[in-house]
Amino acid sequence: MSPPPPDGAAAVDAETLLADAPAGHKRELRLWLRMLACANLIEGEVRRRLRLSFGTTLPRFDLLAQLERAGPAGLTLGEVSRRMMVSNGNVTGIAARLVAEGLVAxxxxxxxxxxxxxxxxxxxRREFARQSAAHEEWxxxxxxxxxSADQAALHRLLGRAKGGARSAIGGEPA
Structure with a gap:
């Protein structure tokens, strides 16, 4: 394992490390690492902006988003945890804090x-509207x-990749 970068040096992600890999490395691995690098960069920046702009976290934002989508009927803790793909325990703690703050009933x-x-x-609802408008801009x-054409093509291709992954693990195609 290589030493950490010196202070002030940019962190290097796995995709960058593999960029000059020998030809024996599979194209699929490089693609997967690029997708992870993109997702991690965007998610990290969204987390940072939520913290700085709203003093909140991505899991709190995600829980509010799930409740917004559900409408006035709301969701059970189990439904929220399934939609967020996290444990009931994680949702319980976040929900309790949002209830205490008066954002969730x-x-x-x-x-x-x-x-x-x-x-x-x-x-x-008002607070989520503020946060989601900023999130959309970010x-x-x-x-x-x-x-726009690149985004449409990438969306289509990632949909195919998602369907292929689901098929490979025995799930239904996207």
């Missing part, structure tokens, strides 16, 4: 006291290097 389910429903409060800025 929790209603008991009379049929099953263990299955409470979460929904956005009016304040939560994503547009971060992808501004691609033309």
């Amino acid at each position: 929790r209603r008991a389910n009379p049929a099953d006291r263990r299955a409470g429903t979460l929904s956005l409060t009016p304040r939560g 994503i547009a800025e971060l992808l501004a290097g691609l033309t």
Whole structure:
């Protein structure tokens, strides 16, 4: 393993390290590393901007987004955790803090006291609207290097890649 870069030096991602790899390295590996590098760069910047602009985290933003999509009916903790692809424990802690801040309401389910429903409060809807507008601008800025045609082609190709991956692991195509 190589030593860490000196202070002030740019961090090197796995894709960059593999750029000059011998021809024996598979094209698929380089592609996967490029996709990871892009996702990590964008996600890291979104996390940074959410923290600086709103004092919040990406998981909190994601939970608010799931509740916004669900509408007034809301979602159970289990539904939120499935949609966010995280454990119930992670969602429980985040939801409790959002409830305490008045952004999310929790209603008991009379049929099953263990299955409470979460929904956005009016304040939560307003706050999420502010955050999501900024988020949309940030994503547009971060992808501004691609033309509309490039974005459409990349979206189509990534959809095919997602379908192929699902098929390979025994799931349904995208």
